[in-house]
Amino acid sequence: MELGKVGHKNQIKYSNLLPLNQLWLSYIRKVLGVESFTSIPENSNNPNWENVNQQLIKADFHGAKISIEKSKCPTLVGLTGIVIQDTKNTFRICGLDNVIRTIPKDVVKIHIHLDNGVILKAFGRQLRIRPVERAVKKFKNTRIVQL
Incomplete structure (x- = not known):
């Protein structure tokens, strides 16, 4: 094995990404302009909700902890991990089991x-x-479309 060679499946560990997630949480607090996430409005009827929605759509998700709630592909439902790559069409996440998956x-x-x-x-x-x-x-306010 060569030193510095990358691409091995076990190089990235979920536990090593937890500091990145903490950094992302600090970043997203600043993006949303909140001291605590509990101050985010809880429903879409709140006038501040549109601002939260716009800021969230524009945010960078590298380091975010996400899980799949619904999917057209049933094998993806329930997957949880920290985003290590955010591309135009996919998220690559490192799961709790240290496996990297493309969503x-x-x-x-x-x-x-x-x-x-x-x-x-x-x-x-x-x-x-x-x-x-x-x-x-710039994003326009659009209707929510079901999966």
Whole structure:
């Protein structure tokens, strides 16, 4: 085995990504403009909800802990992990079992796990833009489409 060779399945461990998740939680607090995630409005009738939604769509998800709530592909439902790569069409996550999986965005509804038990829900389809482009794009308020 050569030193510095990458690509081995067991190189990334879930436990080693926990500090990245803590850094992401700090980042997302700043993005959403909240001290605590418990201050995020709980329903879409709240006037501040649209701002939260817009900021969330534009956010970078590298380091976020996500789980798959619904999917057109039943084998994806229930998968949980920390995002290690966010591309236009996929999330690559490292699961609790230290296995790296690729999740297609267009067929899933995800839970984004924040601290204090707060969970935000999003359709992967709404995040199907490269993270760099998502950060600067203006989004229109659209109808929610079911999977």
